[in-house]
Structure formats: C-alpha cells, structure tokens
Amino acid sequence: MELKVIAQDSPAPTGGCTSGACGSSTDAMAHLPDHVRKKVHNHPCYSEEAHHHYARMHVAVAPACNIQCHYCNRKYDCANESRPGVVSELLTPEQASKKVLAVASAIPQMTVLGVAGPGDPLANPQRTFETFRRIVDKAPDIKLCLSTNGLALPEHIDEIVALNVDHVTITINCVDPKIGAQIYPWVFWNHKRVMGAKGAKILIKQQQRGLEMLVERGILVKVNSVMIPGVNDRHLEEVSKIVKTKGAFLHNVMPLIAEAEHGTFYGVMGQRGPTKQELSDLQDACAGDMNMMRHCRQCRADAVGLLGEDRGQEFTMEKIEAMEVDYSAAMERRARVHEGIEAHRKTMAQAVQPTKEMLAPIGTPPARIAVTTKGSGVVNEHFGHAKEFLIYEASPEGVRFIGARKIANAYCVGPDVCPSGDDKGTVLDAILAALFDCSAVVSAKVGIEPWSRLEAAGVTPSGTYAMDDIETAVRGMYGELIEQGWAAKDLSVQAAG
Amino acid sequence: MALSIIESCVNCYACEPLCPSDAISMGERHFRIDAKACTECDGDYADPQCASICPIEGAILDASGQAINPPGSLTGIPPHRLDAVEAEIRAR
Known part of the structure; x- marks a missing residue:
C-alpha cells in the first residue's frame, strides 16, 4: 500500500519535516526545486533537518529602527533574556567581522551569519552592508542573511543582490492596515513619523513590494509572523496564503512574547501570548498552503551556536580581542568538518528509509x-x-x-x-x-x-x-x-x- | 534655537545620519546635539528629523526644554498604566 502523507485526504497536517531527515516520509521540502533545496541544505533557520547539524550567529551591528512594534521595547538590553531584539553589546562592523571569524574558527559547523538587529538591519544600511562586505572578502564560506521589517527593503534591493545575501526574512504580521494599527504605533517614512493605520499601510505596501522584488531576483524569502491572540491570530492564515502566492518559501508563525517587566506595550497592557496548542493549531491551519517552520527558537540579535543553545558569552569582544585567528587554516578545517557532517547526514538518511x-x-x-x-x-x-x-x-x-x-x-x-x-x-x-x-x-x-x-x-x-x-x-x-x-x-x- | 538630547537616550544611532546639519554626534554617554549647528531642520524638513525617528519618549527636548515626544506619545502606553505596572513589579 502506498502511503499518502501529503495527500489532501490525509488527516495529518502536512507542514513541518520529520525528525531525522527532510528526505523522508513527510518531506515538506520535497516539492521545492533543486537549487532551493541546495541553498537551504546547510541553513539551520531554513531547514529543520539542518538545524540539528549546523549553527548560526547573529551580530548586533544594527541598533537603529525605523518603526515601532508593540512587542518591542527599544530600551531593552540584557545579558540573560533570550528573545529577539535583545543584545548585550553593540558592535562596529570591524568588531563584528572579527567576531565572525573567531566564531567560525571555533565553531566550524557555523555556516550562517545573520544581521537581525537589535533594531532593523536596513535602518542601518551602512553598518549592515559594511559588515557583510568584510565577511564576503575574508570568509567566502559563510552564508549571509538578514531579517527585516521590510520598510526599507525596496530601496536596498540592489545592494542585497550585489553582496550575494541569499536569504532574507521579512516579519509580516498583517496585510490589513486596520490590524496593523493595533501592532505598529508608528513608522518613520519620507522624513516624517507616520502614526496608526496610515503608517501601517505604508509598511504593508513596502513589505509586499520587497517580497516581490526579492523573489524576482531569486533570493529566498522566509516570512516571520508574530501570533497575537485577538489581534492578528485569525488574520494570519490569509497572510500565509498571500506570501506563499508571492513566492515566500517558508512561513514561521511565532508566539508573542509579552511580560510586564519587558516594558513593551503588549507586556504592560496585559496582552497575552498564545498557548502552545493555539500556536500549533494555527501552524497546522497555515500548513495546507505553506511550508511551516516549527523549529524557530526566537533567538537574540547576538545569538551564537546551534539553535537550541547560545554560546554568546564565550565570544564577548573582550575575549575576541585576545584570540588569534588564522582564517585560511580555519577554512580548511571547516571544510573537513562540513564533509564529516554531510557523511553523517547521508548515513542517517539511509538509516531512515521513506x-x-x-x-x-x-x-x-x-x-x-x-x-x-x-x-x-x-x-x-x-x-x-x-x-x-x-x-x-x-x-x-x-x-x-x-x-x-x-x-x-x-x-x-x-x-x-x-x-x-x-x-x-x-x-x-x-x-x-x-x-x-x-x-x-x-x-x-x-x-x-x-x-x-x-x-x-x-x-x-x-x-x-x-x-x-x-x-x-x-x-x-x-x-x-x-x-x-x-x-x-x-x-x-x-x-x- | 536648538534641540537637545538628554541622558535617557539609548544610543540607537537612528537620529545621527538624518540630521541635515550634521549637528548630532556620539557623546561620552549618549548622543548630543551641537546647539550652534542645530537648525531644528528649519528650511530642510517640515519636522525635526531626530525627534521624528527617536523611539524614546522624553529623550529629545525643544528649545524651551519641553519633551517633543511626551510620555505615551510613541509607545501608546498610557503613563498612569505604566506607573502602576512599574510599581507592581517593584513590590514583587
């Protein structure tokens, strides 16, 4: 009997990957073209299977932001909190590139460098792109990513293409300005602070345009959405459909994190986050239309290591300044480690036959x-x-x-x-x-x-x-x-x- | 006529590149506005740029020392609510 897990009549939701291998029975990536699969093959944030083997790092070079979100407090920096938008120390592009080389040398399974804040990477274009330029020159074996709210995406598209950034994450929480007004109190646009639904409308338009432009240029796009019960929870299925139609390849619905002590609008106003089951149900509902990401750890803008861990404390600037890095030797070592990982993955895939x-x-x-x-x-x-x-x-x-x-x-x-x-x-x-x-x-x-x-x-x-x-x-x-x-x-x- | 940045600035750099008069620079502890250079963006933009992107309520003052973005104006959190929640957290 042929097993039809992805079939329409199957009761099991189709999103997510299996445990061991995305090439296995419930392969959520099977329908993707080869060049896309190749791109995500060793990207821990884009492939559930890869995240068991490969690590990522974020460098905190982008402090400025061009919008305000109700789940964010711009005053927050902290060594212990683990959530997006939080960092311990801000780096210059020069410091960041030093850190990347040191980490890549110490953690050879680190394949991906992302800029994700603590503000918006594209509200700090000079700092973000200068960081990327330094890495492209010195460490061509590292993939570059960025994660943005999308407001400034269209104007920076050429630079993103030129630097070979081939993974971009856009956080899209809504496609309706009325809902947007409950999430974004303002955006900075065209030299003005634009409040409420008017601002949200501009943001939504830029996000959608940015998504289309990235897809046209062959850049892989993941869409992140924050699930906010009573605000956009019922709306996100529609968002999922739209971004899929436009060519985003993965949708990551994340739970709102809101605590009063974070000092965010939602935290202070008592907005609750979703339960595990509400989140899982929404992910299942979206999964009919879209690849869903379920292994996101909502990491800090300076996280280092495998997705489940944060080794940032081993790589403070003070420690990095004292490290001697011979990157060409490191690159050879990294290549050997990656070969070993690939051999291991192959063995595992064979062990778990569809x-x-x-x-x-x-x-x-x-x-x-x-x-x-x-x-x-x-x-x-x-x-x-x-x-x-x-x-x-x-x-x-x-x-x-x-x-x-x-x-x-x-x-x-x-x-x-x-x-x-x-x-x-x-x-x-x-x-x-x-x-x-x-x-x-x-x-x-x-x-x-x-x-x-x-x-x-x-x-x-x-x-x-x-x-x-x-x-x-x-x-x-x-x-x-x-x-x-x-x-x-x-x-x-x-x-x- | 000049604006000023006070110590509640979180050093996010957002204002610095926007200033048409290059009046903003990193100070010892936070960003500062050179009062001699600041024009309040008069003649360049309708709104002062630093105060239009600054995310921190109360961090930028006008020439008379008043906060351009008073409490509650940017986050939407009513000031009395914030006070009550902060008091409750301190009492824990």
Missing part, C-alpha cells in the same frame, strides 16, 4: 514524544541536562515535528549534580508542564528519581534509544507505547486545559 508501511494500524491514536538532543540529529542528551525538548508526533502515517519547548532550568544543577529538596519538585513540575501532551520522553539516559515522577505523570521515560537517530527513536518508542497499550492522550482536550 516508509511504505504504516507505523501502526489506521485508527491508532497519535502520540507526542519528547526527545532530548545536543545536535547531530541523534538522541544524545541526558534528561537531566536538557534545557529544551523537541516534541514529535508519531501517528500511523509517520512522524512529524511539532516544535521545541524550552525550560528555564535543566533538572540537574551541575554536570553531575541533581537538585535537592524543594528545587527538585519545582524543576520537575516545570518540565512536566512543558511535556503536558507527551506520552513519552526519549533521552540518552534518565535518572531514577525523575524516572518515577515521569511515569507517575503518564510520561513513559526511555533511555533505550541513546545515540539512535531521532526518527528511528520516535518510531521505536511509538511502537513500544502501542505494545504496552498506553493510555493515549486526547491531544486537543488535553491541550486546551
């Missing part, structure tokens, strides 16, 4: 399974060390990725230290809350104490799949659950609570 068979009899309920990983696409992180869990859903039709969930603290206090007393309960409660819809958690190892708490909470722990590739592990775990006759969770009811 399945022609159902994972379980039709009608078997799906199960969400959490996985802990340090990268490389395998189960290689101990439960106690994990600061985030990757959530997969296994169903008879196959395995699909749901999203990454962060927790504030890992269960273990230190490398080999378990928490004591009250802390233990608090940390585990937070983990159980993050895994509320999961029937199992698959780790390289799970300690005795969390093991029994997980079991008691209806989450089957497993250390059986250590070092297995994620898809094999999730399939295997799903099989085990079925064999045990597990109590399937009603995912919709469970999540609504």
Whole structure:
C-alpha cells in the first residue's frame, strides 16, 4: 500500500519535516526545486533537518529602527533574556567581522551569519552592508542573511543582490492596515513619523513590494509572523496564503512574547501570548498552503551556536580581542568538518528509509514524544541536562515535528549534580508542564528519581534509544507505547486545559 | 534655537545620519546635539528629523526644554498604566 502523507485526504497536517531527515516520509521540502533545496541544505533557520547539524550567529551591528512594534521595547538590553531584539553589546562592523571569524574558527559547523538587529538591519544600511562586505572578502564560506521589517527593503534591493545575501526574512504580521494599527504605533517614512493605520499601510505596501522584488531576483524569502491572540491570530492564515502566492518559501508563525517587566506595550497592557496548542493549531491551519517552520527558537540579535543553545558569552569582544585567528587554516578545517557532517547526514538518511508501511494500524491514536538532543540529529542528551525538548508526533502515517519547548532550568544543577529538596519538585513540575501532551520522553539516559515522577505523570521515560537517530527513536518508542497499550492522550482536550 | 538630547537616550544611532546639519554626534554617554549647528531642520524638513525617528519618549527636548515626544506619545502606553505596572513589579 502506498502511503499518502501529503495527500489532501490525509488527516495529518502536512507542514513541518520529520525528525531525522527532510528526505523522508513527510518531506515538506520535497516539492521545492533543486537549487532551493541546495541553498537551504546547510541553513539551520531554513531547514529543520539542518538545524540539528549546523549553527548560526547573529551580530548586533544594527541598533537603529525605523518603526515601532508593540512587542518591542527599544530600551531593552540584557545579558540573560533570550528573545529577539535583545543584545548585550553593540558592535562596529570591524568588531563584528572579527567576531565572525573567531566564531567560525571555533565553531566550524557555523555556516550562517545573520544581521537581525537589535533594531532593523536596513535602518542601518551602512553598518549592515559594511559588515557583510568584510565577511564576503575574508570568509567566502559563510552564508549571509538578514531579517527585516521590510520598510526599507525596496530601496536596498540592489545592494542585497550585489553582496550575494541569499536569504532574507521579512516579519509580516498583517496585510490589513486596520490590524496593523493595533501592532505598529508608528513608522518613520519620507522624513516624517507616520502614526496608526496610515503608517501601517505604508509598511504593508513596502513589505509586499520587497517580497516581490526579492523573489524576482531569486533570493529566498522566509516570512516571520508574530501570533497575537485577538489581534492578528485569525488574520494570519490569509497572510500565509498571500506570501506563499508571492513566492515566500517558508512561513514561521511565532508566539508573542509579552511580560510586564519587558516594558513593551503588549507586556504592560496585559496582552497575552498564545498557548502552545493555539500556536500549533494555527501552524497546522497555515500548513495546507505553506511550508511551516516549527523549529524557530526566537533567538537574540547576538545569538551564537546551534539553535537550541547560545554560546554568546564565550565570544564577548573582550575575549575576541585576545584570540588569534588564522582564517585560511580555519577554512580548511571547516571544510573537513562540513564533509564529516554531510557523511553523517547521508548515513542517517539511509538509516531512515521513506516508509511504505504504516507505523501502526489506521485508527491508532497519535502520540507526542519528547526527545532530548545536543545536535547531530541523534538522541544524545541526558534528561537531566536538557534545557529544551523537541516534541514529535508519531501517528500511523509517520512522524512529524511539532516544535521545541524550552525550560528555564535543566533538572540537574551541575554536570553531575541533581537538585535537592524543594528545587527538585519545582524543576520537575516545570518540565512536566512543558511535556503536558507527551506520552513519552526519549533521552540518552534518565535518572531514577525523575524516572518515577515521569511515569507517575503518564510520561513513559526511555533511555533505550541513546545515540539512535531521532526518527528511528520516535518510531521505536511509538511502537513500544502501542505494545504496552498506553493510555493515549486526547491531544486537543488535553491541550486546551 | 536648538534641540537637545538628554541622558535617557539609548544610543540607537537612528537620529545621527538624518540630521541635515550634521549637528548630532556620539557623546561620552549618549548622543548630543551641537546647539550652534542645530537648525531644528528649519528650511530642510517640515519636522525635526531626530525627534521624528527617536523611539524614546522624553529623550529629545525643544528649545524651551519641553519633551517633543511626551510620555505615551510613541509607545501608546498610557503613563498612569505604566506607573502602576512599574510599581507592581517593584513590590514583587
């Protein structure tokens, strides 16, 4: 029997990739032309599968902004917060290029350099493009990206093309100025501050024009949208359809982050963010029209490392000034490391052959399974060390990725230290809350104490799949659950609570 | 006649390249406006450029020392609401 996962009549949403390989059963990228697949092959923010293997970095060279968003506070700089628009130190283009070379040399799997703020890269065109020019000259093996609100995109299109920036992300939260007026209080346009719907209308027009111009020039465009319940949540399906029609290749619907202490309009006014289930439902609804990104970590404008980690503190300017970098030697080393990664990916792809068979009899309920990983696409992180869990859903039709969930603290206090007393309960409660819809958690190892708490909470722990590739592990775990006759969770009811 | 930037400036650089008189420069702790050079954009633009892009309420003053962008005018957060929320956070 031929498995039709992407078929119209399939009950499973079609967005997202499978765990191990985007060349596998629910391949969301299969329909893309070869040259596009090649471009995103080692881009962690554009390919779910690549993000297990390759790292990215942002350099904070762009402090100015030309618009105000209600989810942003321009006064914010912080070493501990992890969200967009936040940085620790602003860099000059010269410092930034030094940092890029130092990081590329220390973390050879770093393939992508992005400028994403803390303001808007194109509101700081000199600083942004000067940074890119320096990197193009010295490190031709690094891909360049930028992430913009789109207001100044059309006027800078030629420079973007000339510098070979081949990935651009535009944040598009609406296509309706009335909705825009509830998100953007003003834009700076044509030497004036333009307020409300009038300003939003200008922004929307520029974003759409910018998107069209990028696509015409063969530049890959990802669209980010912030999901704001009661403001644009019902509108984003339409946004998704429009940007897909215009040629954006990936849509990333992210949850609003709003806390009073951030001092943002939404934070102070008590606007809530979406629940995990609301976000996931909207992503599923958009997925019929568009490739959806579900592995975004909403990282800082100075983040460094694999998407789930931030090694920025290892690369402060003070530390970088003391580093000696021989980039031509580093480039050779990087090439060898990339070859190794590609060989590993090939082996993994072969290990997980596209399945022609159902994972379980039709009608078997799906199960969400959490996985802990340090990268490389395998189960290689101990439960106690994990600061985030990757959530997969296994169903008879196959395995699909749901999203990454962060927790504030890992269960273990230190490398080999378990928490004591009250802390233990608090940390585990937070983990159980993050895994509320999961029937199992698959780790390289799970300690005795969390093991029994997980079991008691209806989450089957497993250390059986250590070092297995994620898809094999999730399939295997799903099989085990079925064999045990597990109590399937009603995912919709469970999540609504 | 000149505008001025005060210490609440967050050093975002947005104003500096817009000034038609090159009156804005990075100071020791924040950006500054050279009072001798500043024309308030008279003759160049309808609105003073620095005050039209500055995201920080109260950071730019007019010649009489009044905030060109008073509290609530840019973020849309009513000042009393911001005060109440800040007091609540301090009390935690």
